[in-house]
Amino acid sequence: MSSDNQDMEAQADDGIRRRIKVQDDTPGNLENDYPIQVSLSRPHITKNSRPRLESRRSSAMSIAQIDQVLSDDDMDEDTYGVSEVREGLFEAIFLKPLHLNVADLLERSKTTLPAQFDKSNPLAPKYFVSRQWHQLNSLFRRIATTREGIRLFKTFSAFFIAYCLCLSPGVRGWLGPYNYMMVISVILNHPARTLGGQIEGTVLTIVGTAIGIGWGIIGLLLSTSTLAASAGYGGILAMFLALFMLALACIRAFFIRFYQAVLCAGIAIMFTTLADTNSQSIIWDNLRSYAVSWLFGQVIALVVNVLIFPDAGSRALATALHQAFDTMQEALDLSDQPCGMRPRRRLADAFVNLSEAYRDMRINITVSRFRPDDVEQLRNKMQAVIRALLSLQTEPELLHESRSEQGCVVIVDRPDSDNVDEQSSPSSANIHSVVRTAADDMIRNVVEPLRAPTKDLLDGLKEGLRGCDAVLMDLSGYRKYLGPSEVVSSDLAPVQIRTKIVIAAFDTVESTILHSNDTPVSSIHDANVVQLLVFARRARETIATVEALMDQVASMQRVPDWPRAYLPSYPIWKAIHRTNAQVRHDRGGVTAGYYQKTFVEIARLLDKIKSLDYKAISQIQHGQAQEEPQAEFNRSMTNSDASIAPVSKKRKLRYKIWTGLYRLQGFESRYAFKVCLVTSLLSVPSYLPQSNEWWDYYQVWWVVVVSWAVMHPQIGGNIQDLVTRSGVAILGATWSGMGYAAGGGSPYVMGVFSALYMAPMLYRYTISSHPRSGLVGCLSFTVTSLGLQTHGGGSSPTTFAVFNGLAFFIGTAVPIIVNWVLWPFVARRELRHALSSMLFFMSILYRNVVGSYVYFSDGKEPKPEDIQRSEILEGRLREGFVRIRQLLVLTRHEIRLRAPFDPLPYSGLADACERFFDHLITVRRSAISYNPSYIRDDPLAAQQLLSYRRDAVATILGNLYILAGALRSKRKVPLYMPSAAAARKKLLVKTAEVEEDMSKKAPPNDIKKHKEWSDVYSFSYSESLTGCVVQLEELEKYTKLIVGEQGFDDEFQDEDEDDDNRV
Structure with missing residues (x-):
């Protein structure tokens, strides 16, 4: 409330019809930015509607507040006592238009910008070098001191194991020409995720690959079944590819849960219908090479995830809970927050993150000491605390002893006569004496008794939140890594007892103030006092939510704390629209x-x-x-579902059909059209006789795969994304050629080059905020380097690397350009x-x-x-x-x-x-x-x-x-x-x-x-x-x-x- 009144004062300087009427004779208020004192003087209301102080619920204070926004000059209208009441219509009042002070509005808006705007502009060239250097330093620090280093180690370990196996001639010969799909399989379902997410990803990627290969085999069999079909061999394969990609794109956009399966199915169908298909016969060895390599890649990723620092999924939940408690405790430091906007926003973020953490727990297989039902109740209780904290405003000035005597100003009503000159009246000294006496009574009977119990409530809030945080971190087993310190006790029983004592003391003081005959009547009409009373009541409601939270945590503390595995239990109709955190990141x-x-x-x-x-x-x-007629008419106007006659089944069916067709006009169908368009156009060379040789030899069919992998249902990418993704695509191919040329095809040299290149690129894909450029870089290097090893360099390793780099460049650039032209996301x-x-x-x-x-x-x-x-x-x-x-x-x-x-x-x-x-x-x-x-x-x-x-x-x-x-x-x-x-x-x-x-x-x-x-x-x-x-x-x-x-x-x-x- 205090911040809102301060905003009103700032708006008064605009000249936007603000004529604040504040009568304050106390010098202390002129030196401090205190809330506007509400006067109950006569001019705030009309002569004929002045309520008495002893009225049941006086609106005088409310009229004074609106007078701060609107002056009597704006309401200068004389109706001569004539009014009109019209049913269903409203009387609009038009006043002088607002005059915009643009400079002042923009200046005030600077304080509302998100915290990310405190950093330099990401597109500013002059900050590019310094920003990259700063990010590089922070990168090494995070890898060395946080769990990001463990995730990167797991991912790189799985990649390097699969890559070294592909460098081995014996393994490469047994797996076949598409042995590098084992490495691609590891990259797409990397082990930098929870155990439940890894198992789900393994199942989805294998199922998706099987579906894609199966659909491709059907198309190949149909296209070679008869002579007539063989004549239209390319056309049949193109139709199978287009229809399948259209369906996959719709599923990818509508149901995010199947993202991994859909992505792998798309890669499989492209391989089946575009790679080595010019002979117009099915090469079963290639299909076996692809399937077996993919399966072994998933096995490697799963084994690494299980054996190296396994994460059962409980750490993310514990981190979210601990961060939420930290945010709530920071928000309670109200005296240190003059603005309070950033803490409130952090509370809102914590509110959202709690729901996300609970959903991630229920959506995957999780091994945790917390039961999902208990976590649901815990989330609800914590969100109730956050809602209560958001209702708390900045601490009232009367809560501080040093300022209470200066901030408490009581303005009583003047006599009924309008002709009394206050300064010339012989009784002005008596009036000031009455004011001082009323202020002293108010401080003695209202403010001072309520001050200490309210502060005790705030202290109880902090102590209760610290105790709950300590107990939950002890139960999760991550207190040593996350906090809080060992100084904070995890015994909630004494905290609960002290909380009950504090609440009882506050309730006693509250009841005494409200029912005491010594409480001055004017206290209910003083803005500062009422703000203190409301703040105290809000604090009382907040500590009630914390008390319920402590009860929930105590009940969880009594449950046996051995870890248990919990299967996915999120409702299926909701789960298909959700996925785990790592897939959300990689997508x-x-x-x-x-x-x-x-x-x-x-x-x-x-x-x-x-x-x-x-x-x-x-x-x-x-x-x-x-x-009844009027009520029926109004019902049809106010209730969208109301109708005079019952809706027929035919009408319901027509409405459902219309709803479905209207839903197809969304971004999902547009994305499906763009995917079908891009993949079909890029795959045209595979069906032309003049391009058969270079398309298969240089594996140019990866241009279609890359375009499918990087095309997002909503965000296409900006010019920076175009430069970055295209750059890493060319860099991966170039680095592969350099490594092959440096060692003459030596697997040891290629292993060193892969370690130097893939470590930062895997970090970019799995951890950083730029996953798609990291994915392009990983795919470019893997396909080019292992393709050179498989073909023995061919006639010209440089030409091979150039063609691969060009294919990845086109596959990266075309989707971005298409997204710029067709329904761009701005x-x-x-x-x-x-x-x-x-x-x-x-x-x-x-x-x-x-x-x-x-x-x-x-x-x-x-x-x-x-x-x-x-x-x-x-x-x-x-x-x-x-x-x-x-x-x-x-x-x-x-x-x-x-x-x-x-x-x-x-x-x-x-x-x-x-x-x-x-x-x-x-x-x-x-x-x-x-x-x-x-x-x-x-x-x-x-x-x-x-x-x-x-x-x-x-x-x-x-x-x-x-x-x-x-x-x-x-x-x-x-x-x-x-x-x-x-x-x-x-x-x-x-x-x-x-x-x-x-x-x-x-x-x-x-x-x-x-x-x-x-x-x-x-x-x-x-x-x-x-x-x-x-x-x-x-x-x-x-x-x-x-x-x-x-x-x-x-x-x-x-x-x-x-x-x-x-x-």
């Missing part, structure tokens, strides 16, 4: 794949949100017969679409929160399962913001010809959208505790507020729809937008009037209800709704900065510019 394009999958899941969850049937309150008094465009989708998601979430938690009907209170679904949806949306920041980082790797891409407005828009999202979460959580049922129970009061609520909600929804559409279509935003601030102010003023009227009729005992926590939550609830309005204006400003602003005279300005250009 490449992790950011794009995550982004696409996350937003599809968000849209799927949002589709399940149903709108409530709306029934106008004015119609309740009418009969049921008159109500990160900045996807970023704009993602932000548009997120704005639309925010509109649906806002509608759901308002409808389900704020303005719900009688008997429609949110149930525990509704809250759980909301938390799941909010978790997915938070993951969506993580993916947006990853897309933003991806834009740094794209070269833009027109002008350098400016990420600042996109980063600012994403940050404003995330703040809007945080406010919505606070609204939902506060609305559960703040339930203004006194208005809902009074039909007359609810009817009076109906049109105002409608206007406030509809204005925000309308603005979000407009902004989302403008971003999606890259269309300018209208100059005049409906004012959400004005609509909210009208609602607050009307609410204050209704509360005032109801307080006059309330019984005397009901006056003390302001001391309930419901009143405290009303501050957080109202402030968050006002924060949504503030962030909506930020969204509007940044969207206009991205797509432009549409004014009334834009058409004439365009014509003038055209005339000037003609002149």
